[in-house]
Amino acid sequence: MGDVVLETRGICKNYGALEVSKNISLTLRKGEVHAVIGPNGAGKSTLIHQICGTVQPDFGSIHLLDEDVTQKPVDKRAKAGLARTFQVSALAMEDTVLENVVLGCVGASGKAFRLFQPVLTDKDLLETARTALERVGLEDVVEKRTADLSHGQRRQLEVAIALTLAPKAFVMDEPMAGLGAEGSKRMTGFLDTLRAEAPILLVEHDMDAVFALADRISVLVYGSIIASGTVEEIRSDPGVREAYLGDEA
Numbered sequence: 609m610g611d612v613v614l615e616t617r618g619i620c621k622n623y624g625a626l627e628v629s630k631n632i633s634l635t636l637r638k639g640e641v642h643a644v645i646g647p648n649g650a651g652k653s654t655l656i657h658q659i660c661g662t663v664q665p666d667f668g669s670i671h672l673l674d675e676d677v678t679q680k681p682v683d684k685r686a687k688a689g690l691a692r693t694f695q696v697s698a699l700a701m702e703d704t705v706l707e708n709v710v711l712g713c714v715g716a717s718g719k720a721f722r723l724f725q726p727v728l729t730d731k732d733l734l735e736t737a738r739t740a741l742e743r744v745g746l747e748d749v750v751e752k753r754t755a756d757l758s759h760g761q762r763r764q765l766e767v768a769i770a771l772t773l774a775p776k777a778f779v780m781d782e783p784m785a786g787l788g789a790e791g792s793k794r795m796t797g798f799l800d801t802l803r804a805e806a807p808i809l810l811v812e813h814d815m816d817a818v819f820a821l822a823d824r825i826s827v828l829v830y831g832s833i834i835a836s837g838t839v840e841e842i843r844s845d846p847g848v849r850e851a852y853l854g855d856e857a
């Protein structure tokens with residue numbers, strides 16, 4: 609097993625006659641960013657759903673460190689250290705930044721939600737939340753309403769919530785979406801530092817970000833991984849250029 613933190617072994621998923629995952633085996637190793645790229649409809653989101661537990665594979669298994677988590681529900685996988693950020697934001701827009709993180713860590717801490725003892729005064733949770741917000745550089749906006757944050761700051765907030773899980777692995781679904789060139793650059797710099805905390809499985813369409821960050825890239829086309837390798841290997845792979853990259857390589 610060595611330095612493998614997260615692994616899928618022979619994942620298969622069909623929707624009727626449509627084979628969305630065809631025998632997908634991939635690994636995420638300590639300290640790395642492993643990007644999964646591919647055209648729309650290739651099966652990237654379905655793969656993430658299976659890894660995180662919102663979709664059950666027909667065949668194959670998912671392993672987090674030494675544990676087979678295939679039968680575990682989403683919350684148990686999260687508690688085991690699988691931290692996911694979403695393509696579409698799941699933040700509570702009317703709550704403050706700090707409140708969002710505290711509420712996010714309630715689930716992770718395993719503490720029961722006590723109706724008459726608001727979690728927002730729980731010292732441990734507040735401390736954890738503030739530390740996570742400092743890590744992502746949002747310490748100056750903790751009391752701001754989440755709706756008033758920029759798009760990029762909301763993405764950072766999602767990562768702060770993920771950090772409260774003491775993650776073993778990050779699974780990120782298009783963290784650059786909607787950020788614009790400058791925001792994307794900042795997020796790329798941030799993710800670059802984050803890989804030391806936990807490796808990142810990154811689904812992303814922004815090829816500048818992928819090429820800047822990825823230690824390895826796997827290319828998914830029609831549910832199959834058609835190539836897997838370093839940035840240079842993928843950029844120069846004729847099959848990948850034809851199926852996906854075109855002029856971007």
Ligand SMILES: Nc1ncnc2c1ncn2[C@@H]1O[C@H](COP(=O)(O)OP(=O)(O)OP(=O)(O)O)[C@@H](O)[C@H]1O
Nearest residue numbers: 623624626628646647648649650651652653654655
């Ligand atoms: N619950 C479902 N039922 C039936 N078909 C589905 C379901 N979920 C996804 N699909 C189909 O599976 C295929 C893969 O979808 P998926 O969203 O995983 O692709 P993707 O690579 O993430 O695409 P995008 O880059 O556009 O997000 C698509 O053809 C989609 O329509």
